[in-house]
Amino acid sequence: MKLYRLLLNLYPARFREEYAGPLQQQFLDDYREARTIGSRSKLWLSALVDLAWSIPVELAHELRQDLSHSLRVHARRPFVMTFTIAILALAIGGATGVFSVVNAVLIKSLPFRDPDRLVVLWDFNQKFTTPAEFHHWRTSSAYLEDAAQAYTAEVNVGGVSEPARVTIAQTSFNFFSALGSEPMLGRGFAPSEDVPGNDAVAVIGHSLWQQLFGGDPRVLGSKIMLNGSPMTVIGVARPGFDYPHQSSVWTPTVFDHSRLPYKGRGWDPFGRLKQGVSLAQARQMYQAEATQWPRPTWMKNFPPPNLVPLKVELADNIREASLILMAAVGFILLIACANVANLLLTRTAERRSELIIRAALGASRARLVQQLMSESVLLSSIAAVTGLAVAYWAAKLASLSQPAQLASQTYTILDWRVLSFAMGIAILTGLLFGVVPALLVRHLQPAGDLARMHSSVPRATRLRGILIAMQVALTLILLAGSVTMGRSFLRLLDTGMGFRTDHLVAMSVSLVGTGERSEVQKAEYYREALNRLRAVPSVEFGSAAYALPLDDGFGVGTITLDSGRESPPLLENRVTPDYFRTMGMPLLYGREFTAADTGRVAILSEGIASAIAEGSAVLGRKVIARKEPYTIIGVVRATRYFSPDSPVREQITLPVFQKVPDYATFLARVHGEAGDSLTACRDAIQSVDREVPVFNAKTLQQRFDETVTVPRFRTTIFLFFGGFALLLAVAGIYGVSSYSITQRRREIGVRIAIGASAQGVRAMILRQALWPIAAGMLIGIGGAAWQGRLLEHLLPAVPPVDMAACAASAALLATVAIVSIWSATSRVLELNPIEVLKSE
Amino acid sequence: MAKKHIPAPKDLLPLSPTLFHLLLALSDGERHGYALKREIARRTNGAINPGAGVLYGTINRMLEEGLIEESEERPDAHLDDERRRYYRITSFGRLVAQAEAVRMRELVQIADDAFGLPERA
Numbered sequence: 030m031k032l033y034r035l036l037l038n039l040y041p042a043r044f045r046e047e048y049a050g051p052l053q054q055q056f057l058d059d060y061r062e063a064r065t066i067g068s069r070s071k072l073w074l075s076a077l078v079d080l081a082w083s084i085p086v087e088l089a090h091e092l093r094q095d096l097s098h099s100l101r102v103h104a105r106r107p108f109v110m111t112f113t114i115a116i117l118a119l120a121i122g123g124a125t126g127v128f129s130v131v132n133a134v135l136i137k138s139l140p141f142r143d144p145d146r147l148v149v150l151w152d153f154n155q156k157f158t159t160p161a162e163f164h165h166w167r168t169s170s171a172y173l174e175d176a177a178q179a180y181t182a183e184v185n186v187g188g189v190s191e192p193a194r195v196t197i198a199q200t201s202f203n204f205f206s207a208l209g210s211e212p213m214l215g216r217g218f219a220p221s222e223d224v225p226g227n228d229a230v231a232v233i234g235h236s237l238w239q240q241l242f243g244g245d246p247r248v249l250g251s252k253i254m255l256n257g258s259p260m261t262v263i264g265v266a267r268p269g270f271d272y273p274h275q276s277s278v279w280t281p282t283v284f285d286h287s288r289l290p291y292k293g294r295g296w297d298p299f300g301r302l303k304q305g306v307s308l309a310q311a312r313q314m315y316q317a318e319a320t321q322w323p324r325p326t327w328m329k330n331f332p333p334p335n336l337v338p339l340k341v342e343l344a345d346n347i348r349e350a351s352l353i354l355m356a357a358v359g360f361i362l363l364i365a366c367a368n369v370a371n372l373l374l375t376r377t378a379e380r381r382s383e384l385i386i387r388a389a390l391g392a393s394r395a396r397l398v399q400q401l402m403s404e405s406v407l408l409s410s411i412a413a414v415t416g417l418a419v420a421y422w423a424a425k426l427a428s429l430s431q432p433a434q435l436a437s438q439t440y441t442i443l444d445w446r447v448l449s450f451a452m453g454i455a456i457l458t459g460l461l462f463g464v465v466p467a468l469l470v471r472h473l474q475p476a477g478d479l480a481r482m483h484s485s486v487p488r489a490t491r492l493r494g495i496l497i498a499m500q501v502a503l504t505l506i507l508l509a510g511s512v513t514m515g516r517s518f519l520r521l522l523d524t525g526m527g528f529r530t531d532h533l534v535a536m537s538v539s540l541v542g543t544g545e546r547s548e549v550q551k552a553e554y555y556r557e558a559l560n561r562l563r564a565v566p567s568v569e570f571g572s573a574a575y576a577l578p579l580d581d582g583f584g585v586g587t588i589t590l591d592s593g594r595e596s597p598p599l600l601e602n603r604v605t606p607d608y609f610r611t612m613g614m615p616l617l618y619g620r621e622f623t624a625a626d627t628g629r630v631a632i633l634s635e636g637i638a639s640a641i642a643e644g645s646a647v648l649g650r651k652v653i654a655r656k657e658p659y660t661i662i663g664v665v666r667a668t669r670y671f672s673p674d675s676p677v678r679e680q681i682t683l684p685v686f687q688k689v690p691d692y693a694t695f696l697a698r699v700h701g702e703a704g705d706s707l708t709a710c711r712d713a714i715q716s717v718d719r720e721v722p723v724f725n726a727k728t729l730q731q732r733f734d735e736t737v738t739v740p741r742f743r744t745t746i747f748l749f750f751g752g753f754a755l756l757l758a759v760a761g762i763y764g765v766s767s768y769s770i771t772q773r774r775r776e777i778g779v780r781i782a783i784g785a786s787a788q789g790v791r792a793m794i795l796r797q798a799l800w801p802i803a804a805g806m807l808i809g810i811g812g813a814a815w816q817g818r819l820l821e822h823l824l825p826a827v828p829p830v831d832m833a834a835c836a837a838s839a840a841l842l843a844t845v846a847i848v849s850i851w852s853a854t855s856r857v858l859e860l861n862p863i864e865v866l867k868s869e
Numbered sequence: 870m871a872k873k874h875i876p877a878p879k880d881l882l883p884l885s886p887t888l889f890h891l892l893l894a895l896s897d898g899e900r901h902g903y904a905l906k907r908e909i910a911r912r913t914n915g916a917i918n919p920g921a922g923v924l925y926g927t928i929n930r931m932l933e934e935g936l937i938e939e940s941e942e943r944p945d946a947h948l949d950d951e952r953r954r955y956y957r958i959t960s961f962g963r964l965v966a967q968a969e970a971v972r973m974r975e976l977v978q979i980a981d982d983a984f985g986l987p988e989r990a
Contacts, residue, residue: 040922048925051954055903055921079920087926 030057033076039084041091042395092403099404102380109376113369114412116757117458120365121409122416123750124358125451126423131351132446140269141339142209143301148308149342150176150298150315152334160223160282163201167300172311176300177207180282181274185542185722186241187254194539194724195237196275197255198297199282205232207301208272214238215249215264223281231255232264234277255280257542273297299339312336353743357510357750360503362458364754367500368761370462371493373405375764377466398467405463406456413455420451465492494801497762501805501842502812504758508838509813511744511751516834518744521737527668527677528578529613530733532569534703534710535577536726537694544720551689554717558695559605561713567699567706570611575603575685577694578612578670579732588681589653590641599637600670600680601654603690608682609665611698618645619663622684631659632682634667654681672736694725703728758842763849766798770853777858787858791851798850799843806839813838878961878968881934887919887927892936892966895958899940902928902954928956936962 033056037049056076063069103110141147157163157178167176179198186193198204205217212232221227231253233241242248252259260280271277274297302311312335319334377384384397538558540551555573562571576584584601609621609632617635631652638647638661651658667677685693695714699706711726734741770777773794780790813835884892887909894900894908902924910918919927931937940955958966980986 044926044929047929051902052921052925054953055906055924058903075920079922083920083922083926087922087929090926090930 030060036080039080041088042393042399043091044087046393046396091399095400095403096407098400099407103404103408106376109372110408112760113372113408114415116365116368116760117409117412118415119419119753120358120362120416121413121451121454121458122419123423124355124362124454125413125416125420125447127351127354127358128450129420129424129444129447131355132444132450140210140267144209144340145338146174146302147208147339148300148302148311148336149339150300150334151337152319153296153298160201164203170300170303172303172306172314173300174303175203175207176298177201177204178282178296178298179204179273179276179279180296181276183539184256184278185254185539186237186278187257187542187720187722193237193241194537194722195277197278197280198273198276199280202281204279207299209301210267210270212264213267214246215262217264218281228281229258229260230263230281231260232266232279233262234266234271235268237277238265253278254542256539257544308336308338354746357507357747360507361750361754361757362454364500364503364507364757366458366462367496367503368757369405369408369458370465371496371500371761372764373401373462373466374493374496377401401467402460402463405466406459409455409459409462413451416455417451420447465496468492498801498805498808500758500761501802501846502809504754505806505809505835505838505842506812506816507747507754508751508841509809509835510816511747512834512838513817514744514747518737518740521673521740527614527666530729532699532701532703533611533613533696533729534699534707534726535694535696535729535732536707536711536714536723537692538714538721538723540691540721548689551691552686554721555605555685555689555693558714558717561717562695562697562710565697565699565706565709565713567701567709568697569700570607571695571697572607572611573605573685573693573695574608575690575693576600577696577732578668579672579729579736580694586654588637591651592641594640596637596640596652597679599634600678602680602682603685603688604682605685608696609663611696613698614665614668617664617666619648619661621663626662626684629657629659629687630662630684632663632665633661634665634679634681636667637679637681638664652681654683659683673733674740696729703730755842755845759845759849762802762846763853766794766850766853770794770856778863781858782863791854791858794854795847795850799846802843802846806842810835810839876934878965881936881965882969882972884965884969885927886917887923888931888936889966889969890917891927891931892958892962892969895937895956895962896966899955899957901956905956931962932956935959936965 030053034049034053037045037052040049059072060069063072157166163178167173170176177200179200181196181198183194184197186195200218202218202220202223205211211217213235215232217232218230222230233248233253238244238248241253242251248262248265251262253262254260255278266279302308306314315336316333388394388397540546540554546554559571559573562568585598586601587598588596590596604622606622606624606626609616616632618638619632621632622630631654633641633647633652641647641650641652641661645664647661647664650661652661653659665682667679669675670678670680695710697706697710699710707726707728711723715721715723777790777794781787890909890912891905894905894912900908902921905928906919906921906924928937932939936959937956938959940957977986
C-alpha cells in the first residue's frame with residue numbers, strides 16, 4: 030500500500046490532490062478482495078499498467094492547462110514576455126552557437142576512418158630519399174599500423190581555362206587509404222605511382238573540380254599543368270576534404286628533395302596507431318626511435334619529438350578560444366537567468382493577489398509551484414526555438430571567422446548533440462529562473478496574506494537583492510575580461526610594424542612552369558611588369574620584392590661581418606629599386622638600390638649595422654653573404670615581419686636583379702583608397718603574360734588585418750558579451766529598482782507628507798538600493814582577479830587583469846546603477862503626496 | 870477556472886466508450902468511483918474495466934466539461950468512507966449522452982441499410 034501511495038506522487042499536483050484519496054481507497058478495496066498471491070500479483074500488474082498509462086496522460090493534460098493559463102497571463106503583459114524571451118533567446122542561442130563550434134572542434138570526430146587512432150608525428154627528422162625507404166620504415170613500425178607523408182607547397186595550375194595558384198600536397202601513395210578518406214570520384218594512388226616516371230597523376234579537390242571543370246565527371250583522364258608539368262587527373266576528393274593545409278591538389282611524391290618546390294611548408298607525417306597500442310605507449314616508442322635520427326643543431330633546444338592526436342593538432346588554434354567562449358557564454362546564460370528570475374519575481378509579486386486568492390480557494394502550494402515552473406519552462410522553450418536562429422547565425426559567424434587551418438570544418442546546429450544541448454539548457458534555465466518565484470510561493474500563507482494582499486513582501490525584496498548582487502558580480506567579471514582583452518588588442522594594433530600599411534597594394538606572381546625563361550628573360554618580365562604597374566594612373570611608386578612583411582617565405586641565414594664574426598640568423602630579402610620608399614620605411618643612413626646598382630650591394634637593418642660600425646660609418650664596409658662580399662650602401666630600421674606580436678627581426682636586403690627569382694610580390698603605393706586601385710594594378714601585371722597567374726592581390730591593410738584575425742575575433746566576442754551583460758544588468762537594475770520604488774509609493778508619500786525632503790528620501794532609497802550592488806561588486810572584483818589568472822594561463826598573450834580595468838568596469842556599472850535608480854525615483858518624487866495617499 | 874464558452878453537446882462527440890458507459894451508469898442515480906467501475910465491468914461483461922487512474926482521469930475530464938458534478942450528499946456515514954466521492958450526471962451530461970446515442974442510432978441505421986443486421990439472438 031505504501032508503494033502504491035508513493036507511486037501516486039508521480040501524478041501532477043492538481044490531479045494528485047483531487048484523486049489520491051479515492052485512488053488509494055479503490056486500490057485498498059481491490060486488495061482486500063484479492064486473497065491469493067496470484068490474484069494480488071494480477072492486481073499489482075494491472076495497477077502498474079494503469080499508472081503507466083494514466084500518469085503521462087494527466088501530466089500532459091495539466092501541462093496544457095497550465096500553459097494556456099500562462100499564455101493568457103503573459104499576453105496581458107506582452108512587453109515583459111517579449112523582453113524575457115528575447116534575453117533568453119540571445120543567451121540560449123549564443124550558447125548553442127558556441128557549443129556547435131566546440132562540438133565540431135572538440136567533440137565530433139573528423140571525417141576520416143577511425144579518426145581517434147590518427148596521430149601526427151612532430152619533429153619527424155628522418156629524411157627518406159626514396160619511396161622504398163619510407164615504405165620499409167612504415168611497414169616495419171612496431172606502433173603504427175600505417176603512416177603517410179605529405180609535402181605541401183603552392184604551385185601554378187595551367188592548361189585550363191583560367192590559370193590559378195593552388196596548394197598542392199605531394200604524398201606517399203598510401204595517403205588516402207591511411208587517412209581512410211578515399212576520393213569521391215576515381216581513385217587514390219596505386220603503389221606503383223610513387224616511382225619516378227609513373228608519378229604524373231593527380232587527385233584534385235572538390236571545389237577545384239567545380240571551379241576548373243564545372244563539376245564534370247568526365248574530368249578523369251584530363252590533363253592539368255602543375256608548374257608546367259602535365260598531370261593526369263585520376264580522382265576527385267570528397268567535398269570539404271583539404272588535408273593538409275587546405276590542399277586542393279594531391280600528387281604522389283618520389284621523395285626527391287631536390288625537385289620539391291622551394292617555397293614549401295615542409296613535410297607533414299601522420300600515422301594510424303596499431304590496434305592495442307595506446308597513445309602513451311606509441312609516444313614512448315616514437316620518442317625512443319626519433320632520438321636515433323640526426324637532429325639539426327638549431328633544434329637542439331626544442332622539446333623532444335612528440336606524437337599528437339590529429340584532432341588535437343587540427344583544433345590547436347581554436348581549442349582555448351572555444352573554451353573561453355564557452356565560459357563567457359555560460360556567464361551570459363547565468364546573468365540572463367538572474368535577470369529573468371528577477372523579472373518573473375516582480376511579476377509574481379504583482380500576481381501575488383491572484384496567487385493568494387487561488388491558494389485561499391484551495392490550490393495547494395505544489396499546484397502553484399507547478400504552475401510557475403511550467404510557465405518558466407514554457408518561456409525558455411519558446412526562447413530556445415527562437416534561439417536556434419541566433420545559434421544558426423552564431424555558427425555561421427564562427428565558420429567565417431575561424432582560423433584558416435580549420436576551414437574544412439563546418440559548424441552546424443543540425444546535429445543531435447547541438448540540438449539536445451539547446452533543449453537541455455532551455456529546460457535547465459527554465460527551472461533555474463523558475464525556482465526563484467516558486468520559492469516565494471512556498472512561503473505564501475493564505476490566511477494571513479489575504480489580509481495583507483497589497484503590501485510588499487520582505488522575502489521577495491531579499492531575493493531580488495541576492496539576484497541583483499549575483500548579476501552585478503557576473504557582469505563585472507565579464508566586463509573586466511572584455512576591458513582587458515580590448516586593451517591588449519589596442520596595444521597590439523598600436524605596435525608599430527616598422528612600415529606603413531596604408532595606401533599600399535600587393536600581389537604575387539610565380540613564373541614556375543609558365544614557359545622556359547632565361548635569367549635575362551625573367552628580369553625582362555619583372556621590368557616590364559613594373560613599368561606597366563607604374564603606368565597605372567593612381568600609382569605613386571611601384572616596386573617588387575621576393576618576400577613581403579606579413580607573408581612567410583623569407584630566407585634565413587647568417588652573414589660574416591668584416592671583423593670575421595658570424596652574425597646571428599638574419600632574415601634575407603631581395604628587392605627592386607624604390608622598395609623602401611614604397612613601403613614607407615625611411616633610410617637611416619645611405620641610399621636605397623637604384624637601377625644602376627649592378628655590383629654586390631646590400632642594405633642592413635640598424636641592429637646588425639651597429640655591430641659593424643656606429644652610425645653612417647658603416648656605409649662602404651663589407652659583409653660576406655652567400656660566400657660573396659657585399660658593400661653596405663644603406664641602413665634601415667628593423668621591422669616586425671610576421672604580425673604585430675612577432676619580435677623585431679634584423680635583416681639584410683639585397684637587390685633582386687642580381688639573382689632573379691621565379692617568385693615575386695609587386696607593391697604599389699597609390700593615391701586614394703588602396704582597395705580602389707587593386708583591380709587596375711592586378712590587370713596591369715596580368716597583361717604582361719596571360720599564362721602567369723597573379724594571385725593574393727590585396728591591400729597591405731588587408732594582409733595586416735588577417736594577421737590579427739584571431740585576437741580581433743576574441744576581443745570582439747568579449748566586448749560583445751561584456752556589452753550584452755552590461756545591458757542585461759542595466760535592464761535588471763532599472764526594472765527592479767523602479768518596481769520596488771513603485772511598491773513603496775505609499776511609504777514615500779507618508780515620509781514626504783510628514784516633512785521629509787525629496788532629496789533625503791532619494792538618498793535613502795539610493796543607499797538601500799546600492800547595498801546589493803556594492804556586495805555584488807566586491808564578489809565581482811574577486812572573481813575578475815581569479816578570471817584574470819585563468820585567462821593568463823589560457824592565452825599567454827593576454828596581459829593580467831589590472832586593477833584599473835576592474836575599477837573602470839566597477840565605476841561604469843556603479844554609474845549606470847545610480848543613474849537608473851535616480852531616474853526611477855524621479856517619477857515617484859514628482860508625485861503629490863496627498864494624491865498618492867488618496868489613491869491608496 | 871470558469872469555462873468561457875459552453876460547448877454544444879455535439880461538439881463533444883464521439884465519446885470514448887468508457888466515458889459513455891460512465892454517463893449511462895450514472896443515469897439512475899449517484900455513484901462513487903469504485904461503484905462506477907464495477908457497474909461498467911458488469912454491464913460490459915468485463916470488456917471495459919478501467920484501472921483507477923484511467924477512471925479518475927476520465928471523471929476529472931467529465932467534471933471539467935460539466936457532464937457530471939460532485940454530489941455533496943453522502944449515504945449513511947457508517948456505510949461510507951470519507952475518502953469516497955459521489956458523482957451525479959448533470960442535465961448537460963444527459964444531453965451529451967442522448968446526442969451520442971442518437972449518433973449511434975444513425976450509425977446503426979446506416980449499417981443496417983448497407984449490410985442488413987441479424988435479429989438479436
